[in-house]
Amino acid sequence: MKTPLVPPRRLLDHILRCNTRDDTRFRPFLIAGHKAGTVRDDVVTMLAEWRDVFEIDAQAVRLAPRFATVEERTAVLRDVTKGLVERKLIAKLRSENYRIVENWGDEPLALLDRSAVAVFGIKAFGIHINGYTRRGDQMLLWIGRRALDKAVEPGKLDNMVAGGQPAGLSLIDNLIKEAEEEASIARDVALRTTQAGAITYCMEDERGLKPDTMFVYDLELPNGFTPRPNDDEITEFMLMTPDEVIERMRTSYDFKFNVNLVLIDFLIRTGFIRPENEPDYLALVAGLHPSI
Secondary structure (H helix, E strand, O other), rough: OOOOOOOOOOOOHHHHHHHOOOOOEEEEEOOEEEEEEEEEHHHHHHHOOOOOOOOEOOOOOOEEEOOHHHHHHHHHHHHHHHHHHHOOOOOOOOOOOOEEOOOOOOOOOEEEEEHHHHOOOOOOEEEEEEEEEEEEEEEEEEEEEEOOOOOOOOOOEOOOOOEHHHHHHOOOHHHHHHHHHOOOOOOOHOOEEEEEEEEEEEEOOOOEEEEEEEEEEEEEEOOOOOOOOOOOOOOEEEEEEEEHHHHHHHHOOOOOHHHHHHHHHHHOOOOOOOOOOOOOOOHHHHHHOOOO
């Protein structure tokens, strides 16, 4: 995603950015009568090459009903995804499946490679951990920097830990895995996180639509503990005061686009963004939880 050239004027700009799309260019993607996703018209044109897989009209794109089981649907969608890689719409397979569901908690209609999630506009889920420590009366946030070879927002600032929610893992198991992989945080420390709700947004990008839900966790780390990168996704960690984080969000796009939302939520909950000091306070609160 290309970073806008015009700096943000207010915190609310980050929420508006994450909920920008042109609904007139999309149509529903249906599996067995259920809304599985949303597909943009230019992608629909490409999917029309698979005439034995999709039934397409002006109202919707439907997976052919002859694919009646989760296994059959998963297999044929993987074949299509490989074809989209060959056609350069997708850079490469990620070899990590996401569940296709109408709502969190539903049984999956199919599984889909992570690389094709935005192409088919399926609901995606992930976990984000706000890591922080205290020095006396001062709170400090642990902020990561994304690797320069990341496909999305390379070099941008990030939460201490964040990751998509793959099929076959519980949220807590995924949290433990991501905490170890991204920040060298041991299982017993990761289990001290507190669940802090969820944030939603629905954003159009160059491939399609991202109706995303981020499950948010907070983790207070002891003063003296330093997270260390343990894979190739984060290159370094740094400490920032809440005021420094707010100032960078007010004046720049230094943070990965959706990380701004997680940080705004955390700073509201911890009292650093208050109705007394933020004229868009109510719009921020409402904007973190749109229906997607």
